[in-house]
Amino acid sequence: MLIGRKQLTAVARRWHPRATTATRAMTSTPRPRPTFLLLGDSLTEFAADPAQQGWVCRLQHEYVRTADLVNRGLSGYNTRWFLDVAWPVISQELKTKWSPVLVTLWFGANDAALPSGVDAGEYVPLDEYARNIESIITKMLEAAPNAHVIVLTPPPVDDAVRLTLVTDSALLDRSDAHVKDYAARCLEIAQRFQSTARVTGIDMRKVVQDAAARSDQSFASLFCDGLHFSDAGNELVTQELLATIRTVVPHLAPERLVWQLPDWETLCVKTRAMTSSPPPRRPTFLLLGDSLTQFAANPEQQGWMCLLQHDYVRSVDWVNRGLSGYNTRWFLDVAWPVILQELKTQWSPVLVTLWLGANDAALPSGSAAGQHVPLDEFERNIDAIITKTLEAAPNAHLIVLTAPPVDDAARSALLTNGELLDRSDASVNKYAARCLEVVQRFKSTSRVTGVDMHKVVHDAAAGSDKGVASLLCDGLHFSDAGNKLVAQELLATIRTAVPNLAPECLAWQFPDWKTMLAPTK
Structure with missing residues (x-):
């Protein structure tokens, strides 16, 4: 939709910097777009926020003509609540709605809440967390037999920033020393699945620390509140995920996937028609x-x-x-x-x-x-x-x-x-x-x-x-x-x-994490 071929190419590259002739070629037998399923807590849910240049937004832009991204980030959830509340619904969706080729799994930031802190209700003991992560990976490999699972460890916590948010004698919610143990255990669990060749672990704790070491602002440049990512942090997550995809599942890299439908320029030459009781599903x-x-x-x-x-x-x-x-x-x-x-x-x-x-x-x-x-x-x-x-x-x-x-x-x-x-x-x-x-x-x-x-x-x-x-x-x-x-x-x-x-009229598919704190009758 731009003037002339030169301007068109320039803007197309601006929007799709890695677009190549191969990705834009017309295919005679178009296939359904592959699905990427993103599972996690607020680090995944909030990644859909364009105001923070969320990593889901960034990835979706990279794959807008080639893959559908399904966000199942659930703010405040820990692995226990995910298994009890979310998994029965998601497993049903996997049976009836889509078959993902890539799954990201990012839990631990809430499990690692301090047991004596202000968010103690989210805390899950380390051994239980390990069992839960292993269970989620096992269930996912079975329910999504065509998927590669990328498991991300919880990132560091900026204790100094979290302390500034404490008010009215409230206790600190998280500490980096505590999160460190959960990140290490998460990597251990991912390593157990090495023989399947379908699970890859990313040490986001190390990735963030290494990136912060290169910045004069340290963690402050990568987080907006000591826990959730800033624009720069979301860019780092995007780069790390793309690098991992290009290494372990290179056929799913954005530049390797063929557009489902051909570039419009090919149509100027010749037009060719192609043939080809849980909570409800999300609309x-x-x-x-x-x-x-x-x-x-x-x-x-x-x-x-x-x-x-x-x-x-x-x-x-x-x-x-x-x-x-x-x-x-x-x-x-x-x-x-x-x-x-x-x-x-x-x-x-x-x-x-x-x-x-x-x-x-x-x-x-x-x-x-x-x-x-x-x-x-x-x-x-x-x-x-x-x-x-x-x-x-x-x-x-x-x-x-x-x-x-x-x-x-x-x-x-x-x-x-x-x-x-x-x-x-x-x-x-x-x-x-x-x-x-x-x-x-x-x-x-x-x-x-x-x-x-x-x-x-x-x-x-x-x-x-x-x-x-x-x-x-x-x-x-x-x-x-x-x-x-x-x-x-x-x-x-x-x-x-x-x-x-309207957004305010639609019920969330999964309940708010705070409801999990209520006593079970």
Whole structure:
């Protein structure tokens, strides 16, 4: 969705720095995307927070076109509660929902709470912790026979920072000396499974200490509160996990995985259709679109999917099928047969967002003419996609977003070597209006809601001296402020059209850890 091939390649690399020709090649037999299952406590749950550049956000950005990441981080949980409360549900999901190829297991930070401290209710004795970790690994290897399990030890604790948080004569909750024993025992357990060739241990305690030794700020540079990671700490975790993946399961490295659906540039040459009593499951939100959806997984731009995923991290699974550069024609011919098969076999979404049109509206005489779809064909395609989605996802409400404005001046500034303007706001406006007309036809179903993002962005920019430039980073894609606007608009739409799916209305799949402290009757 960018001007010219040079600019397109530059931005594509910015968003996917390790993208290679191999990963972007069209495949004749697309397969379901592999699933990565992330199990843990708050070090995993909070990793979905884009405000801290969470490591889950970072990994999800790396794998946005190749793998689905399922976050089962449960803040405050220890290994005992995970086995008693979470595992029965997760084991059922493994039987019926997905078969992961990679599992991360990160527990111990809560088990290692001081038995006489303020968080004594989370404490699990060291020997029991060892038995629990061994049990979880054993159960996971059996329940996920195709998965490699990466076991991370609890990281260090910054005692000095934790002490500053103690108030009203409260006792210290954790100490680094105590956590050290749990990290060592965790590595011992992982080592017992060496013969399986399916378990790898990461000594995150040593990784963090080594990194801190290289920093003038010591632990303060890697933690935000002496326990949870800062931006720099999350980057360190991401780098360590990617390095481990590249070493022990190199075929799962982001640069080695083939995109499930081909890069849009290949479609300019030739378009080819491809065929191919516990708590309830978490509902699924399915995001369909072009780069406005694909790039929404980028935490560096505070992507709107990252922002929303953080709001729903304990209650909803998000599936991103944003396809950079795609128009409605290619979506129907290439992507829909694959997505339809996934809808039949993998998940049944309760909410679908559909955001296409920015590429269809490319100027027919501009540098992105290969993406152009005539307005009448765009209308038919949007109608067809909505119809097919309503049929294939009978429990879903569909939110259709119009193409947002284009900043003509910013797009013109990117022109080089005599290139022609790729898009204009006047052209996009026509596609946005036609999109809303199509949505109106489905009013009687009560299952389709339109969002005029062209108007939303213009209205939000009206109070800025920079106009829409205040919300776009390149005249087309959203900046941090623009992504925040999209997230706010989608939340407002959800609360109005499907209020039962608002984050505050959805129950957590697993209970809060504090409820575990109540006496058992």
